[in-house]
Amino acid sequence: MLFMHLCTLMLKILTLPLQLAELVGLYSLYKRVFPFMVYRITFTYNSKMNEHKRELFRSLDKFRPSNGDLRILEVGCGSGANFEHYPTGCKVVCTDPNPHFQTYLQKNMAKNDHLVYDNFVVATGEDLRGVPDESVDVVVGTLVLCSVRDIGLVLKEAKRVLRPGGAFFFLEHVASDPSSWTFFFQHVLQPLWYYFGDGCETTRTTWEFIENAGFSQLNLRHIQAPVTYVIKPHILGYAVK
Secondary structure: OOHHHHHHHHHHOHHHHHHHHHHHOHHHOOOOOOHHHHHHHHHHHHHHHHHHHHHHHHHHHHHHEEEEOOOOEEEEOOOOOOHHHOOOOOOOEEEOOHHHHHHHHHHHHHHHOOOEEEEEEOOOOOOOOOOOOOOOEEEEEOOOOOOOOOOHHHHHHHHHHHHEEEEEEEEOOOOOOOHHHHHHHHHHHHHHHHOOOOOOOOOOOOOHHHHHHOOEEEEEEEEOOOOOOHHHHHEEEEEEO
């Protein structure tokens, strides 16, 4: 453990220029480039995770209301990587704190014309004040809780906008078993990963926050995703309000 902390400290020292860039505001320039990087990486990630996503989103229809179309709010939608898995006719509202995703989001909207898109709201997951209480059937967040500032508040907002009986769907990379080498490298590389991933953290025990968020029912699985080892541990499932 001491060796891990020493290695982590060395990485923190090496990232001092990045920390300074963030302090003076230069890091904000990276936020313009980040959406393009995510858009390109998404093709590989979606290909590797296709079966897992199909299995997860197959359950969306369980929450379709009997008197209308399924209403989905996607938090941290990025470039719209999940649209292809949504059932035909869904009404989708997209939110993301980075407005520079909109160009790539529109490309995926055009590809997935089986959906009805309401609007794109520039907002963090912690502050969805533009979305009324109990106004959606499903909230989706994939690879989002790794980079938000307050996981508990995001989950609270998700519960607020969900109708009674609605569900929060999630797919997240999480911290590995503390006895594993993956856990070691997650912590050692975290200082650099934070800047590369625009605030992404590989060391979060996200499942604990979901388990303690007060949902009435929780369907959660831990898997080893077929992706790079640092983010191989994943959780996926849905929680019912």
